[in-house]
Structures are given as structure tokens and as C-alpha cells.
Amino acid sequence: MSDSFKALVARKEETLSCSYETLTLDDLDAGDVTVAVDYSTLNFKDGLAITGAAPIAQKHPLVLGIDYSGTVTESAHANFAPGDRVVMNGYGASEYLHGGYAERARVSGEFLVKLPESISNAQAMAIGTAGYTAMLSVMGLQANGPAPGDGPILVTGAAGGVGTVAITLLADLGYEVVASTGRANESDFLMSLGATGILDRAELSERGKPLQKELWAGVVDCVGSHTLANAIAQTRYDGVVTACGLAQGADLPATVMPFILRNVRLQGVDSVQAPMARRLVAWERLAKELDINKLEALSFDLHFSEVLSRAPDILAGKIRGRAVVDLSR
Ligand SMILES: NC(=O)c1ccc[n+]([C@@H]2O[C@H](COP(=O)([O-])OP(=O)(O)OC[C@H]3O[C@@H](n4cnc5c(N)ncnc54)[C@H](OP(=O)(O)O)[C@@H]3O)[C@@H](O)[C@H]2O)c1
Structure with missing residues (x-):
């Protein structure tokens, strides 16, 4: 992948505006792990952030998207190596850290969960x-x-x-x-x-x-x-x-x-600042207890290019189940 990539970015002058932009790795946060993001999702909170219905983004410009799954490309963190599949939820993503609506993310390894073997990157975001x-x-x-x-x-x-x-x-x-x-x-x-x-x-x-x-x-x-x-x-x-x-x-x-x-x-119930030990239990339990076959009925694919236009729908209760955002489309 080239050094530049597509991202959904919120900017605030007098009012909030969101648009797709081309960024480079230099635009991302400091962090010891770089991730090639494969999937994100469209959550109620993303709807609030994109439309500005609630002040979710605390700094600007900011890559939105409260969660993502992907593959580590570079790591200076002891727990992660290139090729590891990871998931990121909360910890300020889309609030004061750049989030998952970008093909690349850079973040502290302290915030990442290594995905259980049985959960693919796409399934991780069908769960989201x-x-x-x-x-x-x-x-x-x-x-x-x-x-x-x-x-x-x-x-x-x-x-x-x-x-x-x-x-x-x-x-x-x-x-x-x-x-x-x-x-x-x-x-x-x-x-x-x-x-x-x-x-x-x-x-x-x-x-x-x-x-x-x-x-x-x-x-x-x-x-x-x-x-x-x-x-x-x-x-x-x-x-x-x-x-x-x-x-x-x-x-x-x-x-x-x-x-x-x-x-x-x-x-x-707070997912954003939940301690890592509780997150690991939650993801391990999801791997064991969630009927992955039912995820197909629970989720549908959304192209990255559609996120901006579909954001109001989630606030209007027009989206059923989980919207899985494919960053490559
Ligand atoms: N605490 C956390 O860390 C955390 C994490 C994730 C989500 N959340 C919050 O949890 C809530 C659900 O998230 P979600 O991702 O499931 O959102 P969602 O997919 O938009 O689902 C919310 C559901 O609430 C119902 N609803 C919507 N407007 C309503 C109204 N005016 N009165 C009564 N019911 C209404 C609808 O269900 P029906 O169509 O079935 O009526 C809608 O499908 C959101 O408020 C979200 O911000 C919190």
C-alpha cells in the first residue's frame, strides 16, 4: 500500500464538516503499532460523530470511526509483531485519537486486543x-x-x-x-x-x-x-x-x-475505558459463545464510500443489526 490512504475526517471551523480526504502516515497519531485497517463499523456513536448531533470528536481534524480490525504492519510494542490480527475499540478513538475510518491507523499497543484465532477480521467488526x-x-x-x-x-x-x-x-x-x-x-x-x-x-x-x-x-x-x-x-x-x-x-x-x-x-456498562483484563475476557467469551454463523444474519456489508451518507440512518433507527464497513471499497 502506498504511503497515502483514504480517510473520513471531521474538521471544525465554525461548524463541523466531514469528508473523505487523502492522508499520509505523518497525519496519524504517535504510537508504537501501525495497523493496516481492514474493517470498521457504523455504530450509533459514529452517527452522532459524523452528523455532529453530539460533540463526539474532541479535537480537529480527526479521523472518525470508533472501532476497527486489521493487521499489524509495524510494531515497537513487545506484545505485537507484523502480521498479528488486532481489534481496537474505544480508548478515545474518534474522540481524541484518530479512529477506524482510514486505511491505516497508528496507536499504542496498550489499546489493542489480539484477535482470537477463530474470529476473522471481518467477523471482528460484525461483532464490533x-x-x-x-x-x-x-x-x-x-x-x-x-x-x-x-x-x-x-x-x-x-x-x-x-x-x-x-x-x-x-x-x-x-x-x-x-x-x-x-x-x-x-x-x-x-x-x-x-x-x-x-x-x-x-x-x-x-x-x-x-x-x-x-x-x-x-x-x-x-x-x-x-x-x-x-x-x-x-x-x-x-x-x-x-x-x-x-x-x-x-x-x-x-x-x-x-x-x-x-x-x-x-x-x-462502559466499553470505552473498560480495563484490558475485562476486554480480553469479553473477546475470549465472544470467540467461544457467540454463534458465528448467526453473525451473517446480524450484519451486512457497507462500502467505506457509503459511510458518510448512511450515518443519519443509524440515528433514525433505520439500520438493522451490524453494519460492517469494508475499508477497501
Ligand atoms: N456504553 C457503551 O460503551 C456503549 C457502547 C456501544 C453502544 N452504546 C450505546 O448503546 C446504544 C445502542 O447502540 P447500538 O450500536 O445498538 O445502536 P443502534 O444500532 O442504533 O440501536 C439502537 C436501538 O435503540 C432503539 N431506539 C432508537 N431510538 C429509540 C427511541 N427514541 N426510543 C426507544 N428506542 C429507540 C432502536 O431499537 P428498535 O428498532 O428495536 O426499537 C434502535 O435500533 C446507543 O445509545 C449507543 O450509543 C454504548
């Missing part, structure tokens, strides 16, 4: 930050939380990237899963992933009572706001609710009643 966050959510739910057979687990934002992988993982672990979605036309797809029930998201999206009928042994929430408040209010005694997202809103209009009367636990 969303799938890895889904696994972190499952791990948060399972830590002193409900076991399979203890009762139904509610997954909100079910047809999105985190939701679809969370349903797959939980169902394959033996949990009964109820999928909350606004897309009734995706019901068959969600059932094919392992959901045994569908709940119209409208039933959770308005202000509700502080304590409601106890329905869920656990919840994986991707949505926040009233949806999360209602899910907490419907969680059974000793249940666990994980919160990773804000697709409905960043507010949490809830009361303490489910916590002090039902011993409900609210577990935050």
Missing part, C-alpha cells in the same frame, strides 16, 4: 463495539445476577447492534429473552435470534409508576430515559438491570423505590 458491549452487558448481568431459568430477561433497543447480539448471546446461554422493539416487522428476525417474546417499545417509552408489576429477572437496556426507568420499575426482587445506551435519551426519570424495596441492582 456493539457486540463487545453486548458481551460486557451480559457479563454485568451475570455477575451475581440471574441464572438461566430464573426468569425472563428484557432486551431494549432489540433490533439495534447491541440488542441483536445481546439476544443471541443470552438465548444461547439458555435465558428466556423478551425483545422490546419499535419495529414490529423485525419480530420474526428477533425470534430467529432466540427471543421468545416481543414487546412493543411504546409500552415502555412514556413516564410510568415508580413500582410496577414484577416481570423481569434481568434487563439489558440500550435505550435509557423512560424506557430504562420503566424497565427498572418492572424488575423482580434481586434482579439486575444493565444500562449501556441512550437511544431514547440520557435522562433517567426514575425513583429509588425499586432499589430500596426490591433490591434491584443497576449496573453501568
Whole structure:
């Protein structure tokens, strides 16, 4: 590959603008590992960054893209050598470090995870930050939380990237899963992933009572706001609710009643600064537990050249599952 390469770059003068540019290695961050990026993804957070709907990029100009997989081309880091296949999620990519929407990346080896043998570079991004966050959510739910057979687990934002992988993982672990979605036309797809029930998201999206009928042994929430408040209010005694997202809103209009009367636990999920030990467990578990064959149903290919035009779609909830961005196209 020549020294110059294509990248999707955000610049800010008075307003934010994003466009495809040609960069060279000199434009990248300092770092001890250089990666030929094969795949990235289009996540909700990428949609926010590209459209400027939320101030994700903290420096300009900045290569966007919160995650990527690729092959090491140069390394001065003891843990990595040319040819190693790696994945990068978070750690400030697309915020204050250049991200994955470029054919090359340079980064500290401390931020990279070597991919398990059984996960290809394309599959790593079919999983992507969303799938890895889904696994972190499952791990948060399972830590002193409900076991399979203890009762139904509610997954909100079910047809999105985190939701679809969370349903797959939980169902394959033996949990009964109820999928909350606004897309009734995706019901068959969600059932094919392992959901045994569908709940119209409208039933959770308005202000509700502080304590409601106890329905869920656990919840994986991707949505926040009233949806999360209602899910907490419907969680059974000793249940666990994980919160990773804000697709409905960043507010949490809830009361303490489910916590002090039902011993409900609210577990935050952060993928960006998750410690390396937790990341390694998550990727190892994904390699063992995620049915890779289902990834094809969960993901679709997006050309790099389409990322800019499709970014508003993910914010509008028009993208199903995982968009895998092929940097070569
Ligand atoms: N904490 C972390 O480290 C971390 C990591 C990754 C993602 N996230 C966050 O997690 C959330 C999900 O990410 P994702 O990649 O799965 O995004 P996504 O693919 O866009 O999915 C979000 C889903 O939320 C639902 N939704 C959208 N707007 C809604 C609204 N107004 N009210 C209720 N539900 C709504 C939709 O599901 P239905 O169509 O099924 O209704 C949509 O598919 C996002 O907020 C993202 O920023 C956080």
C-alpha cells in the first residue's frame, strides 16, 4: 500500500464538516503499532460523530470511526509483531485519537486486543463495539445476577447492534429473552435470534409508576430515559438491570423505590475505558459463545464510500443489526 490512504475526517471551523480526504502516515497519531485497517463499523456513536448531533470528536481534524480490525504492519510494542490480527475499540478513538475510518491507523499497543484465532477480521467488526458491549452487558448481568431459568430477561433497543447480539448471546446461554422493539416487522428476525417474546417499545417509552408489576429477572437496556426507568420499575426482587445506551435519551426519570424495596441492582456498562483484563475476557467469551454463523444474519456489508451518507440512518433507527464497513471499497 502506498504511503497515502483514504480517510473520513471531521474538521471544525465554525461548524463541523466531514469528508473523505487523502492522508499520509505523518497525519496519524504517535504510537508504537501501525495497523493496516481492514474493517470498521457504523455504530450509533459514529452517527452522532459524523452528523455532529453530539460533540463526539474532541479535537480537529480527526479521523472518525470508533472501532476497527486489521493487521499489524509495524510494531515497537513487545506484545505485537507484523502480521498479528488486532481489534481496537474505544480508548478515545474518534474522540481524541484518530479512529477506524482510514486505511491505516497508528496507536499504542496498550489499546489493542489480539484477535482470537477463530474470529476473522471481518467477523471482528460484525461483532464490533456493539457486540463487545453486548458481551460486557451480559457479563454485568451475570455477575451475581440471574441464572438461566430464573426468569425472563428484557432486551431494549432489540433490533439495534447491541440488542441483536445481546439476544443471541443470552438465548444461547439458555435465558428466556423478551425483545422490546419499535419495529414490529423485525419480530420474526428477533425470534430467529432466540427471543421468545416481543414487546412493543411504546409500552415502555412514556413516564410510568415508580413500582410496577414484577416481570423481569434481568434487563439489558440500550435505550435509557423512560424506557430504562420503566424497565427498572418492572424488575423482580434481586434482579439486575444493565444500562449501556441512550437511544431514547440520557435522562433517567426514575425513583429509588425499586432499589430500596426490591433490591434491584443497576449496573453501568462502559466499553470505552473498560480495563484490558475485562476486554480480553469479553473477546475470549465472544470467540467461544457467540454463534458465528448467526453473525451473517446480524450484519451486512457497507462500502467505506457509503459511510458518510448512511450515518443519519443509524440515528433514525433505520439500520438493522451490524453494519460492517469494508475499508477497501
Ligand atoms: N456504553 C457503551 O460503551 C456503549 C457502547 C456501544 C453502544 N452504546 C450505546 O448503546 C446504544 C445502542 O447502540 P447500538 O450500536 O445498538 O445502536 P443502534 O444500532 O442504533 O440501536 C439502537 C436501538 O435503540 C432503539 N431506539 C432508537 N431510538 C429509540 C427511541 N427514541 N426510543 C426507544 N428506542 C429507540 C432502536 O431499537 P428498535 O428498532 O428495536 O426499537 C434502535 O435500533 C446507543 O445509545 C449507543 O450509543 C454504548
